[in-house]
Each structure stands twice: as C-alpha cells, then as structure tokens.
Amino acid sequence: MTYNAAFDSRPTVMSESASTPVDSVLALVQRTSLTRLVGEALEKMILAGELPPGSKLNEVALAERLGVSRGPLREAFRTLEESGLIRQEKNRGAFVREIELSEAADIYEVRAGLDATAGRLLAERATPEQLAVLREFAAGMQRAAGVNDVDAFHALNLAFHDRIVEMTGNAALLDVYRRLVKQLALFRRRNLLAPQAIPHFAEEHSAIVDRIAAGDAAGAAEALHAHARGGRQRMLRDGELGSLPVADEKRA
Amino acid sequence: MTYNAAFDSRPTVMSESASTPVDSVLALVQRTSLTRLVGEALEKMILAGELPPGSKLNEVALAERLGVSRGPLREAFRTLEESGLIRQEKNRGAFVREIELSEAADIYEVRAGLDATAGRLLAERATPEQLAVLREFAAGMQRAAGVNDVDAFHALNLAFHDRIVEMTGNAALLDVYRRLVKQLALFRRRNLLAPQAIPHFAEEHSAIVDRIAAGDAAGAAEALHAHARGGRQRMLRDGELGSLPVADEKRA
DNA sequence: GCTTTGTAGATTGTCAACAATCTGCAATAA
DNA sequence: TTATTGCAGATTGTTGACAATCTACAAAGC
Structure with a gap:
C-alpha cells in the first residue's frame, strides 16, 4: 500500500545516472x-x-x-x-457510502478489539526507539491539550494510534485497522473532539505508553480497549444529541 | 454479500405469478x-x-x-x-496470493482478537435460541471427536466460530472476520487438525459456550482468545515441521 | 385531480479493438 | 561456451462504441 520502498533499487549495472x-x-x-x-x-x-x-x-x-x-x-x-x-x-x-450511527458504533467496537491486540503485541516487543517516538507523541498531545489546540490534538491522536498498530509489525492488523479508520472517517457528524475531554484523553495516552513500556501486555491491551470504548461512548452520546433538533452549532 | 433477502419482495401488484x-x-x-x-x-x-x-x-x-x-x-x-x-x-x-507462515501467524493473531471481541459481545446479548444453536454445534463436535471424524469436526469448527461472530449482529466484525478466514484458507500447508488434538478442542468449545451462556463477557473473550492462540501455536509448530524435509505425507 | 403509460435522454453494463509492455528464444559477438 | 541483443508472440493496459437499463417528464385515460 505504501511506496516507501521507492529507493530500494540500487543502481545495479546502468550506473550512468547521477540523478537519484x-x-x-x-x-x-x-x-x-x-x-x-x-x-x-x-x-x-x-x-x-x-x-x-x-x-x-x-x-x-x-x-x-x-x-x-x-x-x-x-x-x-x-x-x-x-x-x-x-x-x-x-x-x-x-x-x-453513508455510515449510520449504529454502524459506526459497530466499527468502533471492532476497532477497540484491534487496538487491544496491538497493545498486547507491542508491549511484548517494543524497542526503545519506538517507545521514544510514542512518548514524543504523548508529550505533543499533552502540549496541544494545554493550549487547547483541538486540530493539532486530533491529528496527533490519529497518528499516535496508527503508529502503535504499525509498530507491531503485523501487516494484517495494520491493514484491517486502517480500513476501519477510513470507514469511520466517513462518519463525521460532529465527530470533533469536545475540548473539555481532551486533557483526559491526553492522560490516557500517557498511561497507555507507560503500560507498553512496562511490557505489561494485558495492561496495555486493557488500557487501549477502554480508551477506544470511551471514544465510542462519546460518539454515541454526541450522535444521539445530534439526531435531536438541538441548536448547538457554534461548537466549530 | 449473502442473498438470503431474495424473498423479501412481496407480490405487490402483479399478482399473476403463482410461481414463487x-x-x-x-x-x-x-x-x-x-x-x-x-x-x-x-x-x-x-x-x-x-x-x-x-x-x-x-x-x-x-x-x-x-x-x-x-x-x-x-x-x-x-x-x-x-x-x-x-x-x-x-x-x-x-x-x-501465497500466504507465508509468518503472515498466517499474523493473521491468526488478529483473528484471535476478533474472536475475543465476538465472545465479549455475544456474552452480553446472546438469546436462548442462539445458545441452543451453539450448544448443538458443541455437541456435534463432541460426537465427531468421539468417532474421530476429522472432516466433520473441521467443518463444524469453521461453522461454529463463524456463527459466533455472526450472532453478535455486528456487520463490520463479521466482514473483517470472514475476510481473514478466507485468507487463512489460502494457507493450507497441512492445515488439517491433528486427530489427537480434536477432543481437547471439543472441550474448549463447550467451555466457550458455557461462558457465553453465563453472560461472562470477559471470560468468554479470554476463552476464545486462548483458543485461537492455541490454534496459532499448533499451526506454527506444524509449519516449522513442514518446512523441514520431513516425510510424513501419509496423514491424508 | 390522480394514476398510468409511453417516450426521450441519460447512465451503466459489456464488448471488441488497438497500444504498450513483457517473455522466451534465436542469432550474434566476445 | 557464454553473454548480449534483437526480434516475434503473448499478455496486459486503455480506449471508444454499442446494448441494456433506468429516470424524468409529458400525455392519455380513469
């Protein structure tokens, strides 16, 4: 799917090209x-x-x-x-495709299971370099939470979870995970994060990294699972509100 | 994907057709x-x-x-x-597509996570009718194990796990699950069950149904997860053996 | 007025032909 | 002999055209 192997081919025989x-x-x-x-x-x-x-x-x-x-x-x-x-x-x-709220909830449930699997696997095999990257993400999100930068937090949040899955090295897991995330992206009926919840999520992220770093497979799995299910609950709550004629459009 | 909705359309206006x-x-x-x-x-x-x-x-x-x-x-x-x-x-x-052993192992890991998710969900919502169906499956596998009918056991085994996922009513979960099972079917390098292990699996299946029936979400998830990981271990062991020049072709 | 029928335009389903690329083999040269 | 080069056939990539189907609107019948 990714093309980062573009430079894998060495010059081989036809060494005429100085232009890389x-x-x-x-x-x-x-x-x-x-x-x-x-x-x-x-x-x-x-x-x-x-x-x-x-x-x-x-x-x-x-x-x-x-x-x-x-x-x-x-x-x-x-x-x-x-x-x-x-x-x-x-x-x-x-x-x-149009994703109904119930469908999105189903997808989120699966995603929670995948997150848990990723956490379990990564806790067993994370390298110091990988942990450093994750800690940097967690710190970045804490900073974004501190200045209430919702957009930055959102982008980091997506990248953080994607990297966790990617770092497991399990291609099948990454494939399925990204597929579901894309489908969830289709469902954006006020999918933006509530600003007041951001510090809480930032804390959870740090805790997740701690569990992974400690090699606590079960703990990392549980933390990620609870984290995802929390997101699901928030989505369900917002979704129900959104389906009512509530006039609260100034959130953006 | 399935066409069981073929009879959903009522005769409507053109009632000329006595042929259903x-x-x-x-x-x-x-x-x-x-x-x-x-x-x-x-x-x-x-x-x-x-x-x-x-x-x-x-x-x-x-x-x-x-x-x-x-x-x-x-x-x-x-x-x-x-x-x-x-x-x-x-x-x-x-x-x-050719599935390498390492890939199959990765897929199996994801499948274990999905099985756990299915078990967790189903334990929370299984109806008596569903439980009866699962018990029938478990009993059928016990019978097949008793008479050492490997083929029958294998078919029931696939159907059993598929039904568990299907019964959750989570379409996204079922979709992902079946996709992975199909990919795993591509990897059949002596993927047949070792006859001596069948009674053990039959026991595990019964235990899984018990956890679901008891409404023990965490227990059902854990039982299914361990069950799948056990299958993965066996596959890895057989795969390593199979890659060696072992002449043991008479198992079929 | 309302429903039904018919027609024209638009849109999708399928196909066959052409262009670009690859593969294998033979011919040539070192 | 061995490696390289140049074809010829086979195979895939892409396109445009034709057939089948649907949609929308207007006309006719109740």
Missing part, C-alpha cells in the same frame, strides 16, 4: 497503474469530504475530470467498494 | 452483475484449491472459460485483490 530521483520516479511509474492512481485520488476526495457520503459518482463525469476512460475508473470503483468507502447498485451507479 | 421462484430469480438477476458472478466463481475456485496459491490468472483464458469478456473479469480481479485473495503486478498479471 530518476529511478524513484521510474519505480513509481512501474508499479502504478491508472486504476491505482484513480483509486487513490478518489479515496482522497472522499476522505477529504469533497465527495460527501451519499454522493452519486457519475462515471463519465468523473472519468473526464480525472482524464481517464471509464475502464480504469470502474476498476477503481470495485477497489473502493471492497474497502467499504463506496456502495454500488446495479444499473444505478456508485455512491459514497 | 420467479421473483427469487428476478431479485438475483437484479442485483447480480457479471462482475459479481465472476468474482464469486473465482473466489470459489481459489478457496477450493482449484486455483492454487501462486497460480497465474490469465485474462483471456479465464474470460473465455467463464464466458465473459475481459472487462468484468478485470473488475472482479480488483475486488479479489482488495479482499486479499489475489495479487496483481502491473503488466505482469494476477496471481493467487
């Missing part, structure tokens, strides 16, 4: 098909909210906009469908 | 595209071992064999790629 970016570009072109490019572009548009949930994805219009024909676009649709970002109906077309 | 299968077929044709059909056919072939891991999937040959053109076939390829059953290389083609 060449083979990087080459390696990219080599692996990347139009379908993949289109799929990534669409995913970005969807996750950025440019194509909001429920949107109809017109084939000819999108193909023209992206400068490709309908073939690669339709293949990309299949990829996005299987990854849960769009939904296709025969003879009706493709639509950006 | 008509609208069932109609509903199927309505929802099913060539791409979906091809995808299901390919998945079946792969999981049945008809297309073994590493196989090259030739587009024109497969298209001709299935009686479709390359377009729908290529779309189905994208679906299967995203579900982790095949791998595609640009300008080289599609291949049935």
Whole structure:
C-alpha cells in the first residue's frame, strides 16, 4: 500500500545516472497503474469530504475530470467498494457510502478489539526507539491539550494510534485497522473532539505508553480497549444529541 | 454479500405469478452483475484449491472459460485483490496470493482478537435460541471427536466460530472476520487438525459456550482468545515441521 | 385531480479493438 | 561456451462504441 520502498533499487549495472530521483520516479511509474492512481485520488476526495457520503459518482463525469476512460475508473470503483468507502447498485451507479450511527458504533467496537491486540503485541516487543517516538507523541498531545489546540490534538491522536498498530509489525492488523479508520472517517457528524475531554484523553495516552513500556501486555491491551470504548461512548452520546433538533452549532 | 433477502419482495401488484421462484430469480438477476458472478466463481475456485496459491490468472483464458469478456473479469480481479485473495503486478498479471507462515501467524493473531471481541459481545446479548444453536454445534463436535471424524469436526469448527461472530449482529466484525478466514484458507500447508488434538478442542468449545451462556463477557473473550492462540501455536509448530524435509505425507 | 403509460435522454453494463509492455528464444559477438 | 541483443508472440493496459437499463417528464385515460 505504501511506496516507501521507492529507493530500494540500487543502481545495479546502468550506473550512468547521477540523478537519484530518476529511478524513484521510474519505480513509481512501474508499479502504478491508472486504476491505482484513480483509486487513490478518489479515496482522497472522499476522505477529504469533497465527495460527501451519499454522493452519486457519475462515471463519465468523473472519468473526464480525472482524464481517464471509464475502464480504469470502474476498476477503481470495485477497489473502493471492497474497502467499504463506496456502495454500488446495479444499473444505478456508485455512491459514497453513508455510515449510520449504529454502524459506526459497530466499527468502533471492532476497532477497540484491534487496538487491544496491538497493545498486547507491542508491549511484548517494543524497542526503545519506538517507545521514544510514542512518548514524543504523548508529550505533543499533552502540549496541544494545554493550549487547547483541538486540530493539532486530533491529528496527533490519529497518528499516535496508527503508529502503535504499525509498530507491531503485523501487516494484517495494520491493514484491517486502517480500513476501519477510513470507514469511520466517513462518519463525521460532529465527530470533533469536545475540548473539555481532551486533557483526559491526553492522560490516557500517557498511561497507555507507560503500560507498553512496562511490557505489561494485558495492561496495555486493557488500557487501549477502554480508551477506544470511551471514544465510542462519546460518539454515541454526541450522535444521539445530534439526531435531536438541538441548536448547538457554534461548537466549530 | 449473502442473498438470503431474495424473498423479501412481496407480490405487490402483479399478482399473476403463482410461481414463487420467479421473483427469487428476478431479485438475483437484479442485483447480480457479471462482475459479481465472476468474482464469486473465482473466489470459489481459489478457496477450493482449484486455483492454487501462486497460480497465474490469465485474462483471456479465464474470460473465455467463464464466458465473459475481459472487462468484468478485470473488475472482479480488483475486488479479489482488495479482499486479499489475489495479487496483481502491473503488466505482469494476477496471481493467487501465497500466504507465508509468518503472515498466517499474523493473521491468526488478529483473528484471535476478533474472536475475543465476538465472545465479549455475544456474552452480553446472546438469546436462548442462539445458545441452543451453539450448544448443538458443541455437541456435534463432541460426537465427531468421539468417532474421530476429522472432516466433520473441521467443518463444524469453521461453522461454529463463524456463527459466533455472526450472532453478535455486528456487520463490520463479521466482514473483517470472514475476510481473514478466507485468507487463512489460502494457507493450507497441512492445515488439517491433528486427530489427537480434536477432543481437547471439543472441550474448549463447550467451555466457550458455557461462558457465553453465563453472560461472562470477559471470560468468554479470554476463552476464545486462548483458543485461537492455541490454534496459532499448533499451526506454527506444524509449519516449522513442514518446512523441514520431513516425510510424513501419509496423514491424508 | 390522480394514476398510468409511453417516450426521450441519460447512465451503466459489456464488448471488441488497438497500444504498450513483457517473455522466451534465436542469432550474434566476445 | 557464454553473454548480449534483437526480434516475434503473448499478455496486459486503455480506449471508444454499442446494448441494456433506468429516470424524468409529458400525455392519455380513469
């Protein structure tokens, strides 16, 4: 999925190239098909909210906009469908998937289990370097909480949990985790963090890192599980409020 | 994914049809595209071992064999790629994915976490009918263990765990779970159960049902987690043996 | 007025053809 | 002999065209 292996190819025989970016570009072109490019572009548009949930994805219009024909676009649709970002109906077309509150709650439940698994695994194998990175994240979030920087906290929060999963080295776990996070990103009905809850989360993050650092597999798993379920509860509460005609729009 | 909603459409206005299968077929044709059909056919072939891991999937040959053109076939390829059953290389083609032992171990680790989540959820909400079904499964596996019917036990085992996940009613959990099980099915290097271990597993299954029936969420989660990790350990042990030049082919 | 029917335009499903790339083998040269 | 080069066939990537289906609106019938 990631292309950080772009520089893996050593110059080998054809040592004529003093320009390093060449083979990087080459390696990219080599692996990347139009379908993949289109799929990534669409995913970005969807996750950025440019194509909001429920949107109809017109084939000819999108193909023209992206400068490709309908073939690669339709293949990309299949990829996005299987990854849960769009939904296709025969003879009706493709639509950006809409995640109901109950579905989001279900996904969050699974995510909690994955977080717990990641914590368990990482507590057993974390390196000092990895722990340093996590501590830096935790400190950054404490700082963001201190100055009430919601956006910074949110970004760090996402990255923190992603890195924990990534650091386990378990590709299957990372794959599933990211899939679910993307689907959850589709559900953003006031998904922003309540500012007053941020310091509490920052504390939990630090505690999580402590458990991992202590090699406490069960404790790390439990801490992450409770942390995720707390997030789920908050989402459910906000969701119920949001479905009522409550006029509280000034939060943004 | 499943089509058990085929009879959901009531006769409505056009009550001319005394033949019930008509609208069932109609509903199927309505929802099913060539791409979906091809995808299901390919998945079946792969999981049945008809297309073994590493196989090259030739587009024109497969298209001709299935009686479709390359377009729908290529779309189905994208679906299967995203579900982790095949791998595609640009300008080289599609291949049935090969799961290494280490990968299978990683997948099993995730599966253990999902099993635990399912057990936790089901223990909180299982109905008497569901518990009866699970008890029947457990009893059936005890019987199969008694007469050493490995095949029957294996089939029941798969169904048992699938049903537990399904019974939670969490669609996201079921989706992820089945995806991983399919990928694991790709890894069948003597993946058959050792006959002497079967009674032990049958006992564990009964214990799992007991925990669920007791509403012991933590206990059910822990039992299922340990159960899955036990399976993982056995697979690792067998895998290491299998990679050595041990001549023990008469087990089948 | 309301429902039904019919038609035109738009949209998706499928296909076949063309272009680009790869693979394997033979011919050539060191 | 061995390595390299250059083809020819096979295979995949992409495109545009045609067929099937759906949607929206208008006309006709009750």
